[in-house]
Amino acid sequence: MTDIRVVISGMGLMTPLGSGVGPNWHALLKGKTGIGKLTLFPTKKDLSFPVGEATESFSLKGPPRTHQMALMAAEEAIEHTIGPPDAIVMGCTTGGMSRTEALLKEKKSDPALFSHHSAGSVAEHLALKLKCKGPVITVSTACSSGATAIAVALALLRTGKYKKILAGGAESLCRLTYFGFHSLQLIDPHGSRPLDRNRRGLTVSEGAGMLLLEGKCGEVDPHTIEVLGAGLTCDAFHPASPDPEGRGALAAMKGALGDAGLTPSDIDYVNLHGTGTIDNDLSEAKAFNGLFDKEKPLVSSVKGAFGHSLSAAGAIEAVVSAKCIETGIAPANVGCHIPDPKLNLHPLKESTHASIKTVLSNAFGFGGSNASLVIGRSRKREVHPAMRPARLEVAGMACITGAGNTMQTLSAFSKGSNCQGLLSDKEISQALTPRTIRRLKRLSRMGLSLATAALEDAHGDIKPESVFFGTGWGALSETHDFLKALYETNEQFSSPTDFMGSVHNATAGRIAVKMGATGPNITTTGGDYSFEQALMSAHLLAIDDDKPLLVMGADEFHPVLSGLLDQSVTKADTPSDGGGALIVKRRESGAGPKLEPLFYKNAHENPLVISSLVQCLGGTEKINLDFGAVFAGLPAASRITGKKQLDSFIQTTGFTGPTIDYRHYVGEFASASAAAVVLAVALLKTDEIPMALAGKETVDLNGKGILMLGLGNFVTAVAVHHGEALL
Amino acid sequence: MTNLMDELRIKIIDTLKLEDIAPEDIGEEDQLVGGELGLDSIDVLELVIMIEKDYAVKIDNKELGARVFANLKALAGYIGEKAPEGIF
Numbered sequence: 162m163t164d165i166r167v168v169i170s171g172m173g174l175m176t177p178l179g180s181g182v183g184p185n186w187h188a189l190l191k192g193k194t195g196i197g198k199l200t201l202f203p204t205k206k207d208l209s210f211p212v213g214e215a216t217e218s219f220s221l222k223g224p225p226r227t228h229q230m231a232l233m234a235a236e237e238a239i240e241h242t243i244g245p246p247d248a249i250v251m252g253c254t255t256g257g258m259s260r261t262e263a264l265l266k267e268k269k270s271d272p273a274l275f276s277h278h279s280a281g282s283v284a285e286h287l288a289l290k291l292k293c294k295g296p297v298i299t300v301s302t303a304c305s306s307g308a309t310a311i312a313v314a315l316a317l318l319r320t321g322k323y324k325k326i327l328a329g330g331a332e333s334l335c336r337l338t339y340f341g342f343h344s345l346q347l348i349d350p351h352g353s354r355p356l357d358r359n360r361r362g363l364t365v366s367e368g369a370g371m372l373l374l375e376g377k378c379g380e381v382d383p384h385t386i387e388v389l390g391a392g393l394t395c396d397a398f399h400p401a402s403p404d405p406e407g408r409g410a411l412a413a414m415k416g417a418l419g420d421a422g423l424t425p426s427d428i429d430y431v432n433l434h435g436t437g438t439i440d441n442d443l444s445e446a447k448a449f450n451g452l453f454d455k456e457k458p459l460v461s462s463v464k465g466a467f468g469h470s471l472s473a474a475g476a477i478e479a480v481v482s483a484k485c486i487e488t489g490i491a492p493a494n495v496g497c498h499i500p501d502p503k504l505n506l507h508p509l510k511e512s513t514h515a516s517i518k519t520v521l522s523n524a525f526g527f528g529g530s531n532a533s534l535v536i537g538r539s540r541k542r543e544v545h546p547a548m549r550p551a552r553l554e555v556a557g558m559a560c561i562t563g564a565g566n567t568m569q570t571l572s573a574f575s576k577g578s579n580c581q582g583l584l585s586d587k588e589i590s591q592a593l594t595p596r597t598i599r600r601l602k603r604l605s606r607m608g609l610s611l612a613t614a615a616l617e618d619a620h621g622d623i624k625p626e627s628v629f630f631g632t633g634w635g636a637l638s639e640t641h642d643f644l645k646a647l648y649e650t651n652e653q654f655s656s657p658t659d660f661m662g663s664v665h666n667a668t669a670g671r672i673a674v675k676m677g678a679t680g681p682n683i684t685t686t687g688g689d690y691s692f693e694q695a696l697m698s699a700h701l702l703a704i705d706d707d708k709p710l711l712v713m714g715a716d717e718f719h720p721v722l723s724g725l726l727d728q729s730v731t732k733a734d735t736p737s738d739g740g741g742a743l744i745v746k747r748r749e750s751g752a753g754p755k756l757e758p759l760f761y762k763n764a765h766e767n768p769l770v771i772s773s774l775v776q777c778l779g780g781t782e783k784i785n786l787d788f789g790a791v792f793a794g795l796p797a798a799s800r801i802t803g804k805k806q807l808d809s810f811i812q813t814t815g816f817t818g819p820t821i822d823y824r825h826y827v828g829e830f831a832s833a834s835a836a837a838v839v840l841a842v843a844l845l846k847t848d849e850i851p852m853a854l855a856g857k858e859t860v861d862l863n864g865k866g867i868l869m870l871g872l873g874n875f876v877t878a879v880a881v882h883h884g885e886a887l888l
Numbered sequence: 889m890t891n892l893m894d895e896l897r898i899k900i901i902d903t904l905k906l907e908d909i910a911p912e913d914i915g916e917e918d919q920l921v922g923g924e925l926g927l928d929s930i931d932v933l934e935l936v937i938m939i940e941k942d943y944a945v946k947i948d949n950k951e952l953g954a955r956v957f958a959n960l961k962a963l964a965g966y967i968g969e970k971a972p973e974g975i976f
Contacts, residue, residue, distance in 0.1 A: 345933060346948065361949075401930065439950075596926065599905040654941055657933040 164378060166539060167318045167388045170325070171373035172480045173237030175230045176467050177213035177366050181237060186484050189492045190512040194466050196352040196364050196496075201259070201334050204652065208343065211352040212334055213366025213468025224277045225257040226367070228286040231331035234369035235287050238327060242373060247323040248295040249284050250314040252306025252330035253686075254472040254664060256280035259335040262644055275725045279634065280665060281687035283331055285874075288763050294770075295323065296761040297875070298694050301472070301635070301665035301686045303526030304434075306330050307370060308475025308534050309683060312391035316701040318376035329371035330476035337640070338365050338471060340647055341660030345401060353437035353469065355462035356446075356494060356508045358501040363436040366468025370476035372483075381539045386483045389423065389519070389535040389542075392416025393702070395628070395682035396529025397673040401661045403441055403525060407448030409679065410434075413531035414452050414521060421535040422542050428458045428535075429515065430491045432478050432522040435462020435508075436469050437496070445523065446504035458521075461509040465496020475524030475532060482520040482536040490514055527661065528670025530682050551703045552755040553696075553712070553745035557619025559611050560741040560839035561589065561715075562827045567614065570739075570836070571843050574826055577853030581735040581828035583718055600658050601671070602638035603717040603738075608668035609675065611713055611742035616676070619744040625711035627680030627702070628669045631695035633688045633831020634726055635665035637719035672711065680708060689729070689796040690761070691716075692741075692835040693877040697758045703747040710747075712756070714835025715740025728798035729829040737828025741835035743842070752883055754842045760878035764806065770876045771809040778868075778878065781814045787882065789865035790850050791820040792841050794834045799873030806872045818865075819855035834871055834879075841867045841881045892964045892976070903938045904931050916961040921954075932957050939963075945970045 174181060177195025178188040188195075199212045219229045231251070239246065257277040264274050277286070281299040288297045296317070300309045307330025314328035332338075342348050342365055353364035374388060394416060396409035403410070418424065431453075434445055449460065463481055470477060485491050494508035519537035559566070563582025564573040573580050590598050590606045592613055598606050608630065616624065639662035647655040661667065666684035673682050681702050685694035692714030699712045717723075718738040723730045730736070745756060760777045764770045778784050791810075795803040811820065823837040844850055845867055850860040866882025897911035909925065921927050935957065936947045945967050947953050956966045 344937065345930075346936075346950065399928075595907045599907065600930070650941070654937050656937065657930055661930060 165319050165321055165376045167315050168375050168377050168385045169372055169388065169483050170375045171238040171241055172483060173234035173371040174477060174480055175215055175217060175234045176368035176470065176477060177215055178467060180217045180233065182480060189463065189466055190490060192493050192495055192511065194495050195366065196468050202336060208653065210343065210348045210350055211364055212339065213364055213470065214334060215367050224286055225260040226333035227253065227256060227331050228277060228283050230333060230367065230369040231283050231287055231371065232290055234329065234371040235291065235327055238371040238373045239291065242325065245292045246325050246327040246373065248317060248326045249287050249293050250298045250310045250317065250326060250328040251284035252300050252310035252472045252476060253280040253283045253332065254301050254303055254306055255332060255335055255337060256282055258337050259333045262336050265644055266648055270725065272725050272728060272731050278726050279686065279688060287327065289765060294763045294767045297687065297763055299686050301684050302530040303528055303664045303666055304471050305475055305524040305526035305530045305532040306472035307477065308479065308522065308524035308532035309393060311372065311388060311476060311479055311534055312393055312532055313698055313701065314374050315388050315391050318374060321376065323376065325373060325375045327371060327373055329369065330473040331369035332367055332471045332473040334365060334367045336647065337643065337663065340655045341643065344655050344657040344660055347438050349437055352496065353465050354496040355435035355437040355464050356442055356500050356504055356506055357497040358499050360437045360439065360442065362438050363464065364468040366470045368467065368470040368473045368477055370473055370480045372476065372479060381541055383539055385539045386486050387537060387539050389537050390417045390421025392420060392533045393681035394531045395673045395679055396531065397677050397679045398529050400667060400670055401527050403444040404529065405444055407444040407451065409529055409531045410445055410448035410523065410525060411451045412679065413533040414448060414523065417521065417533035417535045423519065423535060425453050426456060427519050428521045429517040430459040430485055430520045432482050432520060433460060433462040434523040434525045435464055437464055441525065442504060446506050450505055459491045459509060459513060459515060460506055461492055461494035463492055465494065478522050478524065479534055479536060482522045485517050485520055486536065486538055489517055491517060527664050528666040528682060529673060530666055530670065551700060551747040552757055553700060553703060554748040554751055554753045554755050555743050555745055555842050556623055556709065557615045557744040558742065558839045558842055559614030559618055560739065560836040561607055561611060562739040562836050563737050567839065571840060574840050575851045575853065580826050581737040583736055583738055602636065602662060604632065604636045604638065604715060605662060605668045605671055607715045607717060607740060608713065609671060611715060611740055612672045612676065612711055615711065615742040615744050623709045623744060624676050625678050625744055626708035627710045628672050628678050628682045629695040629699040629710060629712045630669040630684045631691035631714035631832055631835065632665060632684065632686055633691045633716050635686065636663050636667055637717055637722045639663040641719055641722050689794065689831050689873060690871050690875045690877055692832045693758060693761060693871055693879060696756060696879060697761060700758050710745050711742060712745055713740060713742035714832030716830045716832045718830065727831060729796040732797040733829035735828060738830045739827065739836050740832050741839035743839065754845050755882055756838065757880040759880055760876065762876050764874055764876050771806055771813060774810065774876055774878060775813050784814045785816060787866055788818065788868040789860065789862035790818045790867045791816065792823050792837050792867055792869045793820055794837065794871045795822055795824055796873045797829050803872035806876060807870065819850050819860050821854050834869065838869055838879065838881060841869060845881050889964055889968060892968060893960050896960060896964055899938060900935065903934055914960055917959045920957050920959055939967060943967050943971045943975055
């Protein structure tokens with residue numbers, strides 16, 4: 162509840178039911194299904210299951226399918242607006258995987274062919290095409306991604322710093338998800354039948370849903386439809402199965418209602434996550450019946466019509482929710498013939514006219530990540546002023562680099578020694594029991610080790626409630642091993658463990674299980690700026706002073722994939738990986754070291770980005786008063802651009818303090834800044850920059866902070882300081 | 889049957905990376921899932937793949953899985969019964 166209302170001012174859809182919101186809505190109300198035969202790639206006869214393929218045909222040239230679908234939906238969403246959006250927040254899990262897996266099958270090895278692989282590249286493609294110069298954020302929380310992206314956009318708009326944000330989700334069918342869900346025995350061979358007593362699972366599909374969200378103040382216009390609230394939680398139960406009691410789902414729905422300032426009786430229709438798997442529907446039904454004990458709203462799942470488009474589903478269904486309100490019709494639960502009596506739900510048999518003012522829409526995913534949105538007609542609500550930006554005080558931290566753990570890395574770094582390289586899997590997992598790690602590969606081991614060490618550094622007495630994890634490339638070992646096994650067996654067998662572990666948020670989900678962290682669990686991905694995105698999300702969503710957060714970033718080096726995917730790794734002499742983790746608490750005062758994300762902008766065709774940075778930081782004089790040193794992140798792939806930006810910054814501000822090019826020490830990996838921020842906090846505590854790093858002599862910080870700059874394709878700034886909030 | 893059970897003990901440990909378990913720790917009537925071995929539904933699915941790959945026996949639904957994976961004896965019995973001729 163803030164004084165800024167977030168209005169839906171444009172929507173776009175691309176799904177197996179059609180292209181465009183109008184055709185989709187028409188088909189949905191007629192009870193049609195987009196589920197049909199798989200044509201995108203060949204399969205053996207006994208491994209052929211129905212899927213939901215987008216109706217549009219896509220060019221094989223240009224970017225992959227996901228990017229094309231996202232752009233079509235985005236263009237529809239913004240067709241009535243002038244000028245680019247101020248920011249883009251996407252939900253995406255597999256990015257350009259449909260192309261990558263085909264290239265790997267053909268044993269292609271030119272890194273240029275893989276340039277659209279990352280999940281973050283979809284949002285970056287939109288930013289390029291739509292000329293968005295602001296933050297470009299990708300959340301990758303598996304099947305809740307699309308709804309979580311909308312929740313992050315909502316939080317961004319409520320700061321009042323942005324006027325309009327394009328938010329949504331996009332996902333294309335690929336072998337990874339098709340065979341992955343099959344390996345988990347979660348595919349219904351008859352097509353998804355959500356809530357039906359004979360349901361056997363989900364139908365993997367694809368699509369894109371995009372929404373243009375605008376922050377509005379002033380008079381309420383009852384004709385507009387708003388995102389009224391969002392609730393994000395984590396089951397902290399299991400990597401792939403929902404909590405059978407539905408506790409996390411219930412908490413997400415309650416959280417969304419609380420955020421909207423509404424009660425269950427205000428909800429007219431619930432759009433269920435309703436995948437059609439036995440466990441999801443049981444767990445969600447428990448949560449639903451726990452929330453609505455007397456008067457039950459109308460309820461249905463649309464996954465029998467659309468299939469389950471994974472990271473796009475939450476966004477597509479947010480569009481469906483808005484259409485329900487706009488037209489006063491709730492869609493039928495396609496695919497359900499005889500509702501499962503165990504669910505105690507009464508799904509709509511056909512599209513139903515009703516007075517629908519407010520809708521609750523659910524999206525849940527692997528890693529136990531839950532997102533609920535409340536969407537409704539604008540109305541007068543009790544409001545309170547926008548939340549003041551939080552400063553995040555560091556209570557404990559840890560890093561891993563090629564030099565070793567935090568102490569070893571700090572010791573080497575302070576002497577100006579090289580911290581590049583790779584620890585062995587055994588060294589990374591030292592503090593973890595064989596049972597804990599038996600199903601985990603490199604990234605998850607690293608993440609769990611970092612989280613454990615950061616908690617230990619915080620003396621173990623403040624367990625994090627929420628987790629924000631940034632990773633540029635996610636679980637490369639699991640992704641590689643899954644596809645390798647699949648191809649080696651002529652597309653017959655693949656590992657369910659590897660599939661479960663291949664999602665970007667697998668690591669954060671496992672940390673949540675280990676630490677009992679049931680609050681928001683958000684994994685962000687955007688190449689070299691993934692950690693900054695995680696920090697930014699934490700900063701936005703840290704609303705409760707009493708609940709500590711874990712903010713971290715990590716990336717693994719993979720001998721086959723890293724060099725193909727990460728152009729900075731391709732250019733590096735020494736393979737390196739690692740990361741950093743910090744336990745933080747929201748604080749208004751106090752003298753402990755603080756983190757404050759201050760700036761995040763797209764540098765592509767943005768000549769004013771450095772002057773905009775200087776202005777944002779309060780101008781030349783303030784920058785020199787606030788900061789005694791700069792940590793510069795210069796990824797090898799964009800080093801020339803980054804160096805120019807850094808020179809321009811130094812020249813503009815006349816900054817004379819030491820500038821530390823930290824990748825020179827820690828090596829080339831996407832989340833190098835996460836390790837570097839831990840080192841910066843350690844130096845801040847000593848109030849000096851050692852001679853080996855500063856140049857001629859040791860430099861006293863004199864109580865000033867350290868400015869972390871991310872440079873290259875994006876420009877980011879994070880303050881590491883002791884004082885009051887800088888902005 | 890005993891040979892098959894011995895073979896399965898090793899394959900289970902190998903497939904599921906149960907480094908802290910010795911083959912003799914898996915008794916023929918010990919509960920495989922949710923028992924002291926600490927296996928869960930994902931482990932069962934991993935074993936389903938191994939069994940289909942190595943013995944050409946399909947276990948493609950949860951109800952059947954619950955019965956077949958009750959213990960080592962049941963698993964060996966099912967494989968012995970369903971495996972195509974010539975596989976052993």
